[in-house]
Structure formats: C-alpha cells, structure tokens
Amino acid sequence: MYPDYMLESIKKVEQTRPQRFELAKKHGKQVYPPMGEKERGDILANYHPDYKDDALREVQVGPNKGEKLTAKVSDMLESHTRIDPKKFDLNKPDHVTDVLVIGAGSAGMSAAITAAGNGSKVIIATKLRLGDSNSMMAQGGIQAADQKDDSPILHYLDIMGGGHFDNKPELVKAFVKDAPSAIKWLSDLGVMFDKNPDGSMMVKPGGGTCRSRMHSTRDYTGAGICRVLRDEVYNLPDKIKYLEYNPVVELILDDKGQAAGAITYHLGTKQYSIIKAKSVIISTGGYGRLHIRGYETTNHYGATADGLMLAYRAGVKLLYMDSVQYHPTGAIFPEQIVGFLCTEKIRTMGAQPVNKNGELFVYPLEPRDVEASSFIRESHERNLGITTPKGLRGIWLDSPLVDMINGEGAINKYLPAMHRQYARFDIDIAKYPMLVFPTLHYQNGGIEINKDAETTIPGLYVAGEATGGVHGRNRLMGNSQMDLIVFGRRSGLHASERVKKGVKFGKMSLEHVYSYEKEVDEINIDKNKIAPILLPDYIPNHVKEKQVDTEYFGTLI
Amino acid sequence: MMKSKENMVTVYIMGDAYNVPESSTIITAMEYSGFQLTTGVGCREGFCGACATIYREKGDYKLKGGLACQTVVTDGMTLAQIPFMPAEKPIYDLKELKPDINTIKELFPTIFRCVSCNTCTKACPQDIDVMDYIQALKKGNIAEAADISFDCIRCGLCALRCPAEIVQYNAATLARRLYGSYLAKKSPEVDESIEDIKAGKYDKELEELTKMDRKTLSEKYYARETKLR
Numbered sequence A: 001m002y003p004d005y006m007l008e009s010i011k012k013v014e015q016t017r018p019q020r021f022e023l024a025k026k027h028g029k030q031v032y033p034p035m036g037e038k039e040r041g042d043i044l045a046n047y048h049p050d051y052k053d054d055a056l057r058e059v060q061v062g063p064n065k066g067e068k069l070t071a072k073v074s075d076m077l078e079s080h081t082r083i084d085p086k087k088f089d090l091n092k093p094d095h096v097t098d099v100l101v102i103g104a105g106s107a108g109m110s111a112a113i114t115a116a117g118n119g120s121k122v123i124i125a126t127k128l129r130l131g132d133s134n135s136m137m138a139q140g141g142i143q144a145a146d147q148k149d150d151s152p153i154l155h156y157l158d159i160m161g162g163g164h165f166d167n168k169p170e171l172v173k174a175f176v177k178d179a180p181s182a183i184k185w186l187s188d189l190g191v192m193f194d195k196n197p198d199g200s201m202m203v204k205p206g207g208g209t210c211r212s213r214m215h216s217t218r219d220y221t222g223a224g225i226c227r228v229l230r231d232e233v234y235n236l237p238d239k240i241k242y243l244e245y246n247p248v249v250e251l252i253l254d255d256k257g258q259a260a261g262a263i264t265y266h267l268g269t270k271q272y273s274i275i276k277a278k279s280v281i282i283s284t285g286g287y288g289r290l291h292i293r294g295y296e297t298t299n300h301y302g303a304t305a306d307g308l309m310l311a312y313r314a315g316v317k318l319l320y321m322d323s324v325q326y327h328p329t330g331a332i333f334p335e336q337i338v339g340f341l342c343t344e345k346i347r348t349m350g351a352q353p354v355n356k357n358g359e360l361f362v363y364p365l366e367p368r369d370v371e372a373s374s375f376i377r378e379s380h381e382r383n384l385g386i387t388t389p390k391g392l393r394g395i396w397l398d399s400p401l402v403d404m405i406n407g408e409g410a411i412n413k414y415l416p417a418m419h420r421q422y423a424r425f426d427i428d429i430a431k432y433p434m435l436v437f438p439t440l441h442y443q444n445g446g447i448e449i450n451k452d453a454e455t456t457i458p459g460l461y462v463a464g465e466a467t468g469g470v471h472g473r474n475r476l477m478g479n480s481q482m483d484l485i486v487f488g489r490r491s492g493l494h495a496s497e498r499v500k501k502g503v504k505f506g507k508m509s510l511e512h513v514y515s516y517e518k519e520v521d522e523i524n525i526d527k528n529k530i531a532p533i534l535l536p537d538y539i540p541n542h543v544k545e546k547q548v549d550t551e552y553f554g555t556l557i
Numbered sequence B: 001m002m003k004s005k006e007n008m009v010t011v012y013i014m015g016d017a018y019n020v021p022e023s024s025t026i027i028t029a030m031e032y033s034g035f036q037l038t039t040g041v042g043c044r045e046g047f048c049g050a051c052a053t054i055y056r057e058k059g060d061y062k063l064k065g066g067l068a069c070q071t072v073v074t075d076g077m078t079l080a081q082i083p084f085m086p087a088e089k090p091i092y093d094l095k096e097l098k099p100d101i102n103t104i105k106e107l108f109p110t111i112f113r114c115v116s117c118n119t120c121t122k123a124c125p126q127d128i129d130v131m132d133y134i135q136a137l138k139k140g141n142i143a144e145a146a147d148i149s150f151d152c153i154r155c156g157l158c159a160l161r162c163p164a165e166i167v168q169y170n171a172a173t174l175a176r177r178l179y180g181s182y183l184a185k186k187s188p189e190v191d192e193s194i195e196d197i198k199a200g201k202y203d204k205e206l207e208e209l210t211k212m213d214r215k216t217l218s219e220k221y222y223a224r225e226t227k228l229r
C-alpha cells in the first residue's frame, strides 16, 4: 500500500477526478490539447534523454564507423568476440539444417512456422526457453487497419509521423499491407482476440494513432500470441527442432560472403556447437538489459542486443541506433516492480496522467517519446512530481477513471495483468492511481533489412525488434507486435524460398571474426570486454570480490 | 522519508542460509547472494512462467508455490526453484481437430481422473480457478475453460501438485486455441479489408506516399483527421 505522504497527494487526485471525468465524457480522449509539430520538437529537444549531450558517441569500428550511436551501443559494439575461431573445425558441424532461426520470441517462431510450412527443415537456437522473450510480455495490443473507418493509408501516415518520417518507406508499405492478413493468420492459429458481441474486433486507439486499430487479447496480448506460436512449434517436431539455453555467439559465413550458419554456446554445459544452415534468420529482439543511461527496463532477462553484435561483426549496417524508446509509464512504486511496464492500454481506456496536485498537463496519447518527455519535465523541471522512499520521482497515472468511463469491473476484465501486478502489493488500481516514470522499453533502430527481411549478406535475414527502419526513430504502441508477425513471416518465407532455389556453399569461414578483432585491437579495447553479452550481470560487488575465478556473462554493466 | 539502511533477513536457498535485503524478491535475493541465474528466470515481470519456485515460511508446515520474480522474501523462508517440468504434451494438428469433448477425451484422457481436490487452484500464482477450468473441460465446455484459463502463464505449479497427474496448462492451451480458431464469432471486416488490399484498392495512393517528400508528407500527417472510438 502507499505510505501516508503519498495518500495525501492521492487525495488531491481524487478531488480533481470528477471534473476530469466530466472532461472525458465531453471530449473523449482529447482531455488536453495535443501538441503541434513545433511544440513536439521543443519538448523532445529539451527533455528527451536521447537529446542529452552525452547521449551519443561515435562508434570506432565496423560498418557504421564514425557514426554517432547511443553511447552504450557504441560501447557494446567495440567488444571482443567470445570465441577463439582457431578452435573450431567448421567442416564438422554438429547440426545441419535448411533454415536456422536465432531467438524464439514471436518474430522467430512465426519465421520458423512459416519456413517449415514452406518445406524447410528448421532449427531454432534460443537463449533461454522457447517464448522467454519480450514478445511474451507485451500487454497492450497489436495494430492492423482492418476496420471500416480505417485504411492502410492512414496506418502508413501514423507510422511515418510517429517515427518522425525517418522510416524506410518500402518497409512501412509492406507492413501496412500485410497487417490485416497477419491478424487473420493469428486468428486461424487460435489467438483469442477481444471481440464485440457481433464478432467484430474490439479495437482501441493507441498513442499517435488517428483511428482505433489496436487489437488485443485482454492485457496479455503478447502472451495471447506468443504462447499460441510456441504451441504450434511444439506441434511440428518433425520439421522444427529447438535448442534451448543455446544462445548464438557468432555467425558463420562462407568464403563467398553468404550466411552459412552459427556457433552456439550452452549456458549450462558451456559447450559450443556448430550449426550449418542455408539461410539464417536473426530474431534476437532488443536491448533493454543494457540499462542505457542507467534506466530501469521493461525487457526480459535476455534482451542484451546480441543480434546487433552478430550482424554487425559480420558486416551489416545498423540503422537509427541513435534513438531509444523510453516508455512513458514504467512503475516506480512499490520498489519490487520498479521499471515494470504499466501498459499504454490503461491510457487508451481512459486513465489520465496527472501531477502531484491532481492536474492534467499533457494529452494522454501523444507519441511515446513526446509523452515521456512531458513526464520528465513535469516531475523534475516543474517539480510537480511525487518522490518515492527510494528517491525516484514520477507522476500519477489515474487508473480509477478506467472503471468510471468503461463501467465497474472494466479493469478487472480488460487489464487483469495490471490489476494482479499491483494487487500483489496490496494496491487496487481500480481505486488508487499508479505512480509512474519513463522506463527503457524498446530499441527503435536496428539491423537494416529490405522488404523481404533480407540484409546485405545473402542468406542472412532479420525480423522483429532487432531490425531497424520500420519504425523510424520512434515506434508506436502495437506496431512492434505486428512487426514481429509481418516480418517474421516474410523472413521465414524468403529464407525458405532461398533454400528451394538451391544454395551452393563455399568454404565455411570465420574470417569476419578475425578482421573485426583486428579493428577492436587497434583501438585497445580491454580483453575482458566481450559481446554478445548474453545475460546482464546483477551480482553485487561485495560478493564478486570473493568469486575470484568466476566468469560473468555481461561485461558492460 | 528516505530509508538510510535496508533491513536484512535470512533466507535458505536450497538449504543454505543467506542474508539479503528484506525488500528482495526471490530472484533478486538469489542474485544478491551470488547466483548467476541461467535457468529459473525469464521475463522477471510475471509473464513467462520461467521462475516457478516452491518455498516454506518460518513456522509454517505448508509448502507454497510462487513466481520468484513476484514473491517477496520473508525472514526464515526456505526455497528451491523448479525451472523445468517434465510434463507430457500431446502433438496435434489444430486444423484436423473438432472443438468438442471427444477431442479433449482423446488428447487429454487424464483430466477425467480429476478428484476435485482443488490443490491446483491453491497452487496457482495467477489465482486462476484451475480446478474449475478442468471441470469445464470435462463437460466439454471449451469456451468456459478458455475464458477461465486465460491468464495462465504456464509456470507448471498446478501440474506439480496434482494428485491425478493432470497437465492442466497444456489442456488449457488447447482449449484456448480451439476457442480462438473455431468457436469465437467470425470477424468479417478483417476478411473484407484483406480482399480490398489484394484487389489493389490502396496501391496507387500508397505508392505516391512512399515517393512523397518529407515536407508534403508531414503536412499530410498533421492535417489528417483523428476519429477515435
């Protein structure tokens, strides 16, 4: 429960609530004027963490050399390999397959199912278990323009505007055109989308959308999708083999520069294995566990940007790695859930952000970067935030409005995960607001692909959060979940088509690892700094001092 | 207001005593004690079911189950993780199935052995009425089972405690998939939008948009009308 001093501020929130409820009844979502182009630009420049002087740093090695990237990403890319290439006899692979999928979130599993359906033998190598991923955690929704009052044209405009027009048009076009069929594909596989009594999809708006096109499965949307895909993978044992606790640590190319497989490392037995494959799909997700700028994160334990490192070391360019998504509403109280996501769906269902005096200060559904910046301004510069016993500062998300607007019980029915999360700490969000502040959420940029999800390396495909270009410099809610399915399926299809056409392997090679090592050596990077990072390191220093010969996975934190 | 120094408690991780901050969850307590976790950990936010843990609290004879990322430690707690459940999972092709009781009988014959002891419901960290969805399935009420089991994160704790060796969560997954693909009312508007796209209804305009310069596109974006339901 909240301590007394917070309850005092909550009293003020309760006092202004009836008035704000009236506003919502009258104006719907528009309880505060949305910002125009100039205002958006100003607030981002002044308050968004990406715009701080030390946010970016020129990377000194690899295909983006000389470009300014998020400093922590540059740090990671300037790392040594985990392996000694000399120790691997690439002529003796442990596994041979048509398609290798790296990572088992929804992007990877849609890719695997699609490739298997198109006749390929598939191996999935993943870091933890199948489905242990950011995909499983998504709550709010998935976007598709499949309603009568909507169109792919409007969806296109929303995506481009949200991304500050930096998106790659060919990717966005493919995305908006595939989205409705992706919804159908998922429905046919048995995903239980929320529906109206007549069977039509129950859709909600999202930050930065001009129509209501957010589909959901209560507030377990990611799980609603990901657990179905996982069950489907389990059901295809003859076509898809999966290796759990087996993260990939390097790609293998051939001497013609094509993708030819990968090397995995078993987290338990510490054995390395060589997988030979005709097509390789990277679907390793994002980078929340790098804790950029010290931010807490919503991401799963294995979100350490491994795919970026793998592709980059092999010579593929990264796009927009100067832009980080902080989700406006991360929990900051109780302390056990600091950084956890409070889904945007709470706002799409009517919850309003208010300051310590219970006053509205921003349109609740601005694009995420704008919304997050306004929370930072309100809490810190304007000093109208609430401070937690641990010294964090944030604003109230007035959740009880959700029941007032949608009828009693709405929170319990449509936001069960959120309700449960707080109930575990004796807070009923149908009665009390939630204390929130931006949290590190999503990797806006990533590995560059074309509309077939292919990179500049023949046979190397990428899908999902690991890619860059679809969302420009800011992703909107619900478009990542759709991205996974659209480009997951595209990558699976094109990877397996390549297999069908016949792949002529050259000699298997780790030459790219040697040459990257040379570049890293030239800038004198500490030998102990290695990536892919695999897992973050949360062991406290006083214990580490006694673990004298222990190797840690993460070397950056 | 600011806490100066955190109080410590003693927890027994697989029998060994460790001193950890009292606000720790089981996961952070293990890390604080020096365990570098590779199993029994996943999303760390209560959504993936990787961190099922059994524990006993001081002075209590009861064996409890919980998610390590969501359970706050108590002084004297004894715990062990259950990172994997060696449970049976029938293989099926959803397209070949009928959404009725015969399918359930064939794929999950064990559920008809349920003795209604309610142990599964008590074990569930998601507070799901597990026994009720098993009872619904026994009656062939797939829609009800799908609805009740919706928040299942497949942690395995119910199956671990079930005296009848039922794997509740796998049966629930089948129920939800059968509901989603066969029993839920159809959404014709989705099919129509797919038809429109296939017929090329938006191709010309989309093509123009992809070629549009930034300024014109930006004007078009800020001028678009917002109509939210």
Ligand SMILES: Cc1cc2nc3c(=O)[nH]c(=O)nc-3n(C[C@H](O)[C@H](O)[C@H](O)COP(=O)(O)OP(=O)(O)OC[C@H]3O[C@@H](n4cnc5c(N)ncnc54)[C@H](O)[C@@H]3O)c2cc1C
Pocket: A102, A103, A104, A105, A106, A107, A108, A125, A126, A127, A128, A129, A130, A131, A132, A133, A134, A135, A136, A137, A138, A139, A140, A141, A142, A143, A221, A222, A246, A247, A248, A249, A283, A284, A285, A286, A298, A299, A300, A302, A303, A304, A306, A307, A341, A441, A442, A463, A464, A465, A466, A477, A478, A479, A480, A481, A482, A484, A532, A534
């Ligand atoms: C809490 C939360 C809520 C969200 N809510 C929404 C939402 O409502 N709507 C929306 O559109 N988006 C949402 N997102 C974003 C979206 O869910 C993610 O961007 C998306 O799931 C990423 O999917 P993915 O398949 O690309 O990666 P992931 O789902 O993260 O999967 C990556 C997989 O790769 C594995 N892996 C990583 N490194 C390696 C390696 N070296 N070798 C092998 N395997 C590896 C991981 O273990 C994991 O299995 C949310 C994200 C989070 C964290």
Ligand code: SF4
Pocket: B123, B124, B125, B126, B127, B128, B130, B151, B152, B153, B154, B155, B156, B157, B158, B159, B168, B169
């Ligand atoms: S139903 Fe069983 S597997 Fe699902 S969350 Fe509850 S205890 Fe875990």
Ligand code: SF4
Pocket: B113, B114, B115, B116, B117, B118, B119, B120, B121, B130, B131, B134, B161, B162, B163, B164, B165, B166, B168
């Ligand atoms: S624990 Fe097993 S036998 Fe007992 S009610 Fe649950 S399913 Fe039935």
